[in-house]
Amino acid sequence: MGQDLHYSVGSSPTDPTDIESISDLRDWMGRCIERYENQVAEFESPVPHGRVYIARTIRYRSGEGLVQTGSAPSFFGGLWSLATCKKGMRGEPEGDNSPNPDHPFQRLFHDSDENGVRRPKCPVYILPSSSRSKSGNDKRPGVGSHRNWLTSVAMVTHGFDSMEDYGAYLRRAHDGEAVANRLTHVSDRPKIAENRGDCHVDDDGNVRYPPNKHQHGDGSGEPKCGCGNTSGGLNPYDHVDNSEFHVKCVSESDYWLGWTEPTFAIKPEDEFNVGSPVSKGLDDILSRFEAVPGGQ
Numbered sequence: 001m002g003q004d005l006h007y008s009v010g011s012s013p014t015d016p017t018d019i020e021s022i023s024d025l026r027d028w029m030g031r032c033i034e035r036y037e038n039q040v041a042e043f044e045s046p047v048p049h050g051r052v053y054i055a056r057t058i059r060y061r062s063g064e065g066l067v068q069t070g071s072a073p074s075f076f077g078g079l080w081s082l083a084t085c086k087k088g089m090r091g092e093p094e095g096d097n098s099p100n101p102d103h104p105f106q107r108l109f110h111d112s113d114e115n116g117v118r119r120p121k122c123p124v125y126i127l128p129s130s131s132r133s134k135s136g137n138d139k140r141p142g143v144g145s146h147r148n149w150l151t152s153v154a155m156v157t158h159g160f161d162s163m164e165d166y167g168a169y170l171r172r173a174h175d176g177e178a179v180a181n182r183l184t185h186v187s188d189r190p191k192i193a194e195n196r197g198d199c200h201v202d203d204d205g206n207v208r209y210p211p212n213k214h215q216h217g218d219g220s221g222e223p224k225c226g227c228g229n230t231s232g233g234l235n236p237y238d239h240v241d242n243s244e245f246h247v248k249c250v251s252e253s254d255y256w257l258g259w260t261e262p263t264f265a266i267k268p269e270d271e272f273n274v275g276s277p278v279s280k281g282l283d284d285i286l287s288r289f290e291a292v293p294g295g296q
């Protein structure tokens, strides 16, 4: 369901059209790090850490460009967030493993402050790329094959362990669609929030079981979370979206770029190697990507 609810990735407040080469992109990422250190806090370690992954819900459509058909990453209202997908990458134990407080992603963040905010210890960049699957994706004009397009580059400015803290931050620091389209359980929520929101809190800021219409992963396969059960009485913490073992990530408006018309793609030789996404340093992070001149 909900294909009608897809929306353009390029809602970044920073216009990415001047960023044409990998070296332009590297410079922009470097400027974000400097700005963060000038305006927010110095990093404990200056070495940027990167995570590259395939966001299967982001599709390339002729005439529309990159659109988000899922809940994460979310681009609503000039804010970037990743709260409901790639939980394993962000610290959630997978399979039968027990929670690991030393998970490599957990170690990138300070402990929570009094507002439940976890600031990064070093620059943390997340680079979701689109799927190159032929089903659901059109070819970009002038480009001979389907590509893993770089959809957005986000330097994480805030992390949260709990949905409550994430929801409280959204209400405290933002307004408009950035909040309204993310909160899945407030009484005046728009339809898109129920399906595409990534913060399961109610009017009082309490965590709630995700609504049964909420979006699951890439939308293929049946959800195993029981949220199709409308009878109520489910423990909200039993749903993995609400687990406190994965860091819910936010990138504030000046710290991310999103492309409706993509400019960069994963290099052909790296297309099948995105399963080992840990990289260090801007050159290492960007070595997987190349600029792809458009035929627009």
Ligand SMILES: [Zn+2]
Residues within 6 Å of the ligand: 210, 214, 216, 223, 225, 226, 227, 239
């Ligand atoms: Zn669910």
